[in-house]
Amino acid sequence: MDVLDSDVVIVGAGPVGLMLAGELRLGGADVVVVERRTEPTTESRASTLHARTMEILAARGLLDRFGSLPHHTMGHFGGIPLDLTLPGPYPGQWKAPQVRTEAILQDWALSLGARLRRGHELTALTLHPDAVEAQVSGPAGPLRISARYVVGCDGEHSTVRRLLGAQFPGQDAGRELIRADIDGIDIPARHFQRLERGLAIAARNPQGVTRVMVHEFDGPAGHRTGDPEFADIRDAWRRVTGEDISHGTPIWVNAFGDASRRLAAYRHGRVLFAGDAAHQQMPIGGQALNLGLQDAVNLGWKLALHLTGRAPDNLLDTYHAERHAVGRRVLGNINAQAALLLGGPEVNPLRAVLAELITHEPARRHLAGMISGLDIRYDVDASGHPLLGARLAHDHPMRSGRGLLIDAYGDPEHHALLRATAAPWADRVDTVAAEPDSLGPLPGPDAVLVRPDGHVAWIASAGPPGPQPLVAALHTWCGGPAHPGHTRTTTGHHTPVERRHDMSRLNGKTALVTGSSRGIGRGIATRLAREGALVAVHCSTGVPTAEEVVASIEKEGGRAFVVQAELGVPGDVHELFLALEQGLKERTGSADLDIVVNNAGVMGGVSVEDTTPEKFDRLFAVNARAPFFVIQRALTNLTEGGRIINISSGLTRVANPDEIAYAMSKGALEQIALHFARFLAPRGITVNSVAPGITRNGSPVFDIPEAVEQMAQLSAFGRVGEPQDVADVVAFLASDDARWVTGAFIDASGGTLLG
Incomplete structure (x- = not known):
């Protein structure tokens, strides 16, 4: 029997299961989705998206994929017309065929790295103290999946629920x-x-x-x-x-x-439920789909934080506490609507009274909030502020599925204090600036902490931010502050060994590293991602290798994506930035770029006599011309205080007759850094050159011990360089610690240039 390991097995590839898969992948959890159907559904039964769900889809950057959707502000309550208009960007109800919703969510989840096994039916569950074993029957025979958690998203006739024997109280139809x-x-x-x-x-x-x-x-x-x-x-x-x-x-x-049932508990140890597997209701007014999608979003970030060891002990339990109560209220209003809608003549007097009440604005707003999901409020603390626990409609995307600290202070000291307080949680919370008084609907909030599901967890108003309340909220909803991440140190002449370093130094930053599918470029991309940056991993041709780099980064909890464009040919930079800007917008909502590392290059390796004009031009096209136009093109994307690092070579300082043209091209690259440093200084952008020496780059020569020993003697430290040696220097130059360094040539050759 085949065996598969995963953090989470999701049973059911409907909209709820696929939404949950995407949310878990955003949080860094490994996910396998099993679905008994061999093909996606062709029946568009659930087609209504309410305002709260639209806000969630927009926050994740998914709404644009739907295109233009039919929109109606009028809905109903038990068949009685009801204006659903409420404050927010998506009032009313929107129509999207279920097949379209499912296809979009599937593409999104798979693009984030979720694994989908269609034609696989769950047959047995075995619970262990630290794992769950799922037995699955598939086209190739039985499959055993060992996971830390199983989530049933397999509908009202849930196999997970049946195998577990979970209590499902309520009434039959x-x-x-x-x-x-x-x-x-x-x-x-x-x-x-x-x-x-x-x-x-x-x-x-x-x-x-x-x-x-x-x-x-x-x-x-x-x-x-x-x-x-x-x-x-x-x-x-x-x-x-x-x-x-x-x-x-x-x-x-x-x-x-009109059956109405709800699980007694949405969590049974290592088995959880979402959507119709957790609650059965009549799909009146399209509430069933919206309730399930919102279950998935509430559960996803909490389970991901738990799986990655960053959540407080009781965070996962809040899923049941919050969504079970919401389910009770939704099922209650659906039962009321069913009575009004399906009852005989005996309900006509009641319908007449309700129709009259709906004409009164408070009653209309109350019912509209109930139907649209805009009135959902969680008990996040005991302060009683009317905005706490409510959803916050805002213009800041949350594509990464991380929390959001919105800073609307107009005072620089308040800005600094807020950011310093939240810095230890920067691996889980993005801090963004907003215009003062932009955080309505209530007047006065100066800063708001928003959970990944869009609900407010903390508010500061009327004065400087108090560190302790914010720290308490961060602990409650995000866990303890980040432990330092990985860096490296060396002992003697040996290969570098792992030690810990700050994971948050580049948090919220975006980076492009050209030529980063292998060698030094791969080391740089990995290092910047460990520091918290979203990294565009560039390759000229080797897309599978670049995808493997991205997978490695994501496995460590980092964020990255592939951009492919061959450099040194006509249209190269244009093609590169088309892919880069699309990738950035999908993940951050903007094309802003903070860090550019010009690493891609080609070696010469030919004698003076064998250097042809074509080879000469190729060296300069890739090593000098492309970096110049990458920087030129990036000028509109680079943020204030951005960083540009050009990877040069120690051969600009040491003579090697077989690399004259190569050294010339790298010398030109150093001149690019020098002059752009002066040009971009008014914007606070630094530009520097880093010159590696003999560094492992995947060349077969490094597999020959005798050759490595000879090369090691050229270094003052008696060893060859490793990609991480150079990557650590680049990470420093990319950080705010290097704000006073620009136009510099950094020797990262391990003392090779000392003579």
């Missing part, structure tokens, strides 16, 4: 609504039309397909064990409306009842 998408019919639109014999709903989409839903007041009790036939909805529709739809072609038909 007593009434049912049959629905279908039917092509080839032309019937009047009906919006929750209550007729003598039942309820009828009909709406035609732009593709000409009509969604039909019907409930008979004296119809079946809702205990179906499978989907109905087309004849069932055809006959029910005729009995209720008198219309004949038998000539139509059904795309799909199903029925749902």
